[in-house]
Amino acid sequence: MQFHLNGFEPGDPEISDPAKRIQSSGASGAVPEQVDVLIVGCGPAGLTLATQLAQFSDIKTCIVEQKSERLLVGQADGIACRTMEMFHAYGFSERVLKEAYWVNETTFWKPDDFAPEKIVRSGRVQDVEDGLSEFPHVILNQARIHDGFLDVMRKSPARLEPYYSRRLLDLEVDPAAGPADHAVTARLERVDADHVGKVETIKARYVVGCDGARSTVRKSIGRELHGDSANHAWGVMDVLAVTDFPDIRFKALIQSAKDGSLLIIPREGGYMVRIYVELAKLDVGERVASRNITADDVIAKAQRILKPYTLEVKEIAWWSVYEIGQRLTDKFDDVPESEIATRLPRIFIAGDACHTHSPKAGQGMNVSMQDAFNLGWKLAAVIRKQCVPSLLHSYSAERQAVAKELIDFDREWAGILASAAKAGGADAARTQDYFVRHGRYTAGTATHYRPSVLTGAASHQHLAQGLIIGTRFHSAPVIRLADAKPIHLGHAAQADGRFRIYAFSRAEDPAAGGSAIRTLCDFLAEARESPVKRYTPAGADIDSVIDLRAVFQQDHRELAVETMPALLLPRKGRYGLIDYEKMFCPDLKNGHDVFAMRGIDRNAGCMVVVRPDQYVAQVLPLDGFAGLASYFDGFMLQAK
């Protein structure tokens, strides 16, 4: 798709008339008086969380935002492979793939050894290693990501819309309230012209602060961002420009001899480009605002760095200057470390409210959305009485560790860029090497949750060496047995709050009496200890809490769907229709053997338990019934 040729216009580029692209959104009237969850802030974290909760018609959510309308321009734009996988689960990856710029290769530039006033290309690498994800690394205006979430939210069972023009004043927690009570009272001030100053109160069981680096929610629970604050000032601009710089449509990292670094991020639509420009080292405590830097200053600096190439900026769609260090909150909820055993969290923070860092690694928006994806299903499961409330402690435990890694990575990466710049770009090879080595990290696939009630030990990891416990389930292409459709195994996972068990069959005939798959299905369908039996409410579809999928070793034409265990052909819904989408085979014709690709033990087979946020929770033997039962017994509540 090509657009923005005659100037940047916000909104859906498929709508020809720019004036029609800006439809007002948002709920009208007063906020509800009482909700299960109040989300403060309509950024990537808030919208990810709201969209997840909106999947459940029995959860009452309210999301508020201080701004008067949806975001239209600027801010983040990098979307890691892992985030695309999440977007697929949310149902809008296709739109993002269509509209976004795809980061296919990254190039590196440094001063010419013989004429250091000129830059020369020093390297060119594939941006994402082969097979790391079924999705590419893409770039798209954050505003359009918001639109994707807003659209899904609006269409969801809970039909959610944000309340705009609400500023959070304060939160008050009733210390005497019971665990099911609406213990948190939030006061919101309206800032829209017609109601300015009007204060609304809303009672919530849980409040989540997705309200950015200056988070009021964070302050209300007495937490702070710790770490370095700004040292270097950077400029960022989204521009329409004419240049003879050859890599203007590649992500390019440019280090000049004397003028610092510049990062090119090509943007959606074929014409726009984002440019990050290193500006100046600030004094201790100094803010970049004090320098009165103009857009022309940023452009002039970019032009100096890019020499001998020219850059003629025709339009600035958005620009900003910023100084940002690496800062982190030590806990992401309102329960002090010392009280974890005795208190349940009611207030959470996510995204920039917990961690701030440089935007140049393209991580911020991604990590924020993964924060919310982690929290969302847990909140839903607790509110819906599927899981024990203490599960909510795992949010801060899991995500604070991830944020810590992010901060460390960002500090190291900023250091390398700075030292390379100091060395006049002489360290270009080191920069490129670091970039390649950390590709999995920047793709978002390196997140690795440590053993906990949710994440099993590695006792049986050898049964599935490519599906690492604690990391996201790495999808692979397969063929669906019942209709021979080529499909991605991981795309069974929608953001629907369900756990999934992928049962990888042994080499035997899975339909035979006594096969390991049949025995597993018998256990799950019949045994008193079966987590499927224990945790599925009466009257609900058999796969509504734990969704069993089977993967066979044979070619799909060698197996007869009608001979398979009944649990793999479940009867669902009010008519008892058969769900035919539970069984898969390797795509042998195209050379994609999921057993080989993911290191599954062909003799033993295995079960891979996957959390609702797509992380591998357990790898177990196919007959590991006790282990399976005890895993779910660790945090689930028996269905009423």
Next chain:
Amino acid sequence: MQFHLNGFEPGDPEISDPAKRIQSSGASGAVPEQVDVLIVGCGPAGLTLATQLAQFSDIKTCIVEQKSERLLVGQADGIACRTMEMFHAYGFSERVLKEAYWVNETTFWKPDDFAPEKIVRSGRVQDVEDGLSEFPHVILNQARIHDGFLDVMRKSPARLEPYYSRRLLDLEVDPAAGPADHAVTARLERVDADHVGKVETIKARYVVGCDGARSTVRKSIGRELHGDSANHAWGVMDVLAVTDFPDIRFKALIQSAKDGSLLIIPREGGYMVRIYVELAKLDVGERVASRNITADDVIAKAQRILKPYTLEVKEIAWWSVYEIGQRLTDKFDDVPESEIATRLPRIFIAGDACHTHSPKAGQGMNVSMQDAFNLGWKLAAVIRKQCVPSLLHSYSAERQAVAKELIDFDREWAGILASAAKAGGADAARTQDYFVRHGRYTAGTATHYRPSVLTGAASHQHLAQGLIIGTRFHSAPVIRLADAKPIHLGHAAQADGRFRIYAFSRAEDPAAGGSAIRTLCDFLAEARESPVKRYTPAGADIDSVIDLRAVFQQDHRELAVETMPALLLPRKGRYGLIDYEKMFCPDLKNGHDVFAMRGIDRNAGCMVVVRPDQYVAQVLPLDGFAGLASYFDGFMLQAK
């Protein structure tokens, strides 16, 4: 995507609340008094045409429909690969791919040799041969295809919406009118409750009848459908059912010993299935309505054919009985054969108004949309004064020949099914063989326009043996030079009325002085005879009429974008921004070499000229400047 589990609900399945899926559409108020094109009928042909014309803000189109709102249920559902290619050009292939059932394999069933009262599987074939198209054969409710067009229309430059509840009364042509006059007067009767009986008149330069088998437009130009009328009655149902028939999620052709044939077409959402059931041979002149066949009769017949398998229908989403022969109109416009040289067409017919046949080959909707795709760009080019009005004669010439082939195919296929049924299914092997041999036909890729002013002779076909002149441009995977994006070469073609020249380079360095590509660019950019110069209006982007794309033989990392001819880096729009999307390289890493895949002569290279409806118009040598010029001079008008 899974949906319809608890009953069929029309509209967008991504909207959770069925009540919200049915938003009223349609223009309000009176129809305009004067338009360039009046389209009668909102079926697949009418909507394809309207959506094409809506791409041009300088064309005034009105589309009217007798029904009171958009289609919600039933009718056609088969979408051939070729149609998916067209949907990509229209901009909504992604949505269809996501929502539709994919036809991956087709199975064949016949009576058991030893127990003929039972059916047994006799064969199983891949539905579409490898590499035939980058798109699969899919199945989706016609109503959802309509929604795709309606959505694109609404967002298009002309922002078109249909006028519903309008019945065409008659057309009158002013015989004295000049070629640019609004010579046709249409009288429309409103049939909506508030305005029933009110007659509107609308004057149009062109009228297109997409008003179905009983077309009023066709009658107004004195044309008739000729051919066999009904002989066999069939029933068709979209059902939610429980069955132990193992191939219920495959397209399956079932021939029973005594009860005739049945065709299973699995449908979108994972649960619904369409079943065609052979009912009875009718007497001469008899209509199926006279038999008073009920839905229960159709189900009972299906149950008999499927024995020993059971079929328990839980809900009927839609059903119908029909009798249909193969019928064809001898010309698709209002100009008699004998007056072609002296008269220009003003009234056209498309789709079922021209040809009716059995639905079981899944061709009807597809051929109708291709009719309209063929006509749309021609009407636009004539109205916009880009092409000579006599070009409009080519619509009937090209599409009537295609319809003739369709009718012949359908008659033959119906005959094979009938004779196989008569033979008690003994001819199952012959049926399967015929199905496989005609796979390209049913995929919609066999359409082959004969030499004409629009379609060149085969003189240089040897330069591109896999891009057959007169057939649709067969896409292939490539890498875009400027950003290394993996892309499909054919996806450069949007439904924007532009001609495209794909210049396949010689093995030489394309950037070198005197290279064939550079010489071609020099010709196109500079020469007085250049069709790009001659037919591009002053002030318009250089690629706005004829869009040049270059395909090189080298790996994309071996070429430097900045060394390429300026015409391949055109400056566009009000800022003169550079369009970087004109150059492509083979995807050698993944083994996709477009030169090998499409039989391009590596030493000579070639130019492939592609029409706005994606058909290969010409294959010419890279230096075939005179041939190129004379091709366009044959039907284009010099730009003012």
